[in-house]
Amino acid sequence: MNQTDEKTPSKIALLVILSALMAFTSLSIDIYLPAMPAMQADLKGHVELTITSFLIGFSIAQLIWGPMSDRIGRKKPLFIGMVLFMIGSAGCALSQTIEQIIFWRVFQALGACTAPMLARAMVRDLYERVQAAQMLSTLMLIMAIAPILGPLIGGQILKMSSWHAIFWLLAVIGLIMFICIFRLPETHAPKIQQQDQPIKRAFLNYGLLLKNWQFMRYVLALTAFYVAAYTFIVGSPLVYISYYHIDSQHYGWLFGLNIMGVMIFSLINKRLVRRIALHKLLKWATTVSMCAMLTLVYLFYAQHLNLTHLIVFLFIFFSMNGVIAATSIAAALDTVPQVAGSASALIGSMQYGSGIISSLLLTFGKTSSPEAMIIIMAIFATMSAVVSWFPHREIG
Template sequence: MNTLTKTNKPIANWLLMLILGVLMAMTSLSVDIYLPAMPQMQHELVGNIALTITGFLIGFSLAQLVWGPISDQIGRRKPLFIGMILFVIGSVGCALSQNLGQIVFWRVIQAFGACTGPMIARAIVRDLYAQTKAAQALSTLTIVMAIAPIAGPLIGGQLIKFSTWHAIFWLLTVIGSLIFISIFLLPETHIPEKRTHLDIRTVFSTYYSLLSHWQFMRYTLCVALFYVAAYAFIVDSPFVYISYYGIGEQYYGWLFAINIVGVVGLSLLNRYLVTRYSLDLLLLLTTLIAMSALLILVLLFYWQIGGVYSIIIMIFIFFSMNGMIAACATAAALDQVPEIAGSASALIGSLQYGSGIISSLLLAWLSSDSPWTMIIIMTIFIILSASMMLLPFNKTISLS
């Protein structure tokens, strides 16, 4: 299958999926690659290094709310080009930073660019496919983007063995430049006839309508609350594994990569399941499985059974649900509002990745030398995520 660009030049479907997968991986790429360096950075920069993730997620969340309506008005490609330029500038700033304040500032700039990747990739999928096909496509993208959280910590862990954490951000600068070049190959899927023509200020009113749309918000909150739990692990896992359990920095990436193998496996299975079962049923089952794994982890850690292995196994089960929950919830949410997929995708992304702000702030506020804080935060929010799929389904408020 080929997708036609606005100049009628075809792009192979596999190449389209590859580029969109890389764009979807911008968040993981920007966060996961320096996770092994966080203890070193905290020592050198003298401060709570988790704030670099908080700053990134704040910029990432807020900027999407701007880029979403813009992409509905001017198309998908132009915002991507501008976004990658901002990402490269932010990465250079991070690499040259000498204190915590500087790197947090440049992480915000980096995020303003990075957010265009996953947000517009999701909108492009909705431009091209209906609900079931969109869920399949998003599952495919999850498999492609899974390379980033597998390779990122492994590369970062090896880089700090031979260099400093600054080298990680120089590498992100190079990667951002390559992604910028790849955007020239992408089709413009949001043709002029389907674009919104309202004043940008008026377009922002659609966010209020989206927030009032129960069916859309039920799916959006399901994935956003799941990501609060996921980011609690992402932010705190370097300290749990490296500082608490004494695992070497160069091995941390492998422990992180185990979880992504589960995400890839379930995403492959999801491509088949979405053709046989409803997205609501799949979301209910996966959130309940993730919740059960964390409830078991609470008991195992309380009774001191299994040590680090209990964390590794239960987190693996929890994290494996990520691909299915993200793909199904996103496809179901966007299917409710196909006429404003750009704005809807922006709001989903803003709440989904902005949820990590809650995780990082809670971990900073409730900081301890034990994994307890991480485990309890994860458990509370996965219960809330599962509850979204147990609430009444029949309340729908029009977007008019």
């Protein structure tokens, strides 16, 4: 570990708390997916905008919290973030119109974004390059439970109550996490001279990061992959349910199958990072994901594509997230350890902002067949692989 103190919790407690923080994005979105039809009927509007607005707020707010965390430490922004998340969740629960819930979803995102962003930064504060990749793989292994349990929990709540109860539950989860943060150590204590510097200087770090190719190559590879991944998340309900006529109650299991793949490869990746350089693992994983999607495109236009093909190759593609996310984030943060908070914010902003691109592209190319979804996924999976194969230079 790089830094620690007497308040550092046990490794298990640290793993659980950081994993829960990393899972905030998935939980905030996936838990109410089963409730979207009911929300659409009650609110009389485009309920998909509640996801888009959340991702917009999530992406933009990170760019503010990142430099702040480098300036004032990691824990204060986390405490503030949980309070904002609780208020936003309660606002969503009390909403009566689509405009109201869209507003409160943005507010909710202002707080939620601190969780995964600062969890990544704390890992970089505490661990070196390879150990950080192992820790991130472990966190992804645990946090992958959220996208599986989220829709199942949301569906059960709907049987007993209305969609409003789902957001009240999120508010309670925010309160629990607020209490858990007390157990975390402050992993980044800025020097007095850093605290005295104008905040404007902290935001200038983004310009330096964007010009740093060794950092950006990892971020761009991750972002392109996540555009493809969010295309699946947004587009798969229509493809599975409307085109292949899968019962809506079974969709969650097909979605969860892919998350199981992420968990398996996160576990494998923990061992691989000890023997193989991070940039080589990233090349391998992005190439596999690209080949899986190009195969689906070929099968579609050769008119051989069936549901089994789709499930198998999407499983292969999505499983690579267990390698790509951990290796790209750890490698990126390792290039700029002195501004890990700002760097983590920029990574998160681009990673989760990619979902906005996916939503827009699917809106323009929406069809009742898998065509638009697999083409968009194939294009961005290829972009991710191409960027990851650019020449690598070891950081001294």
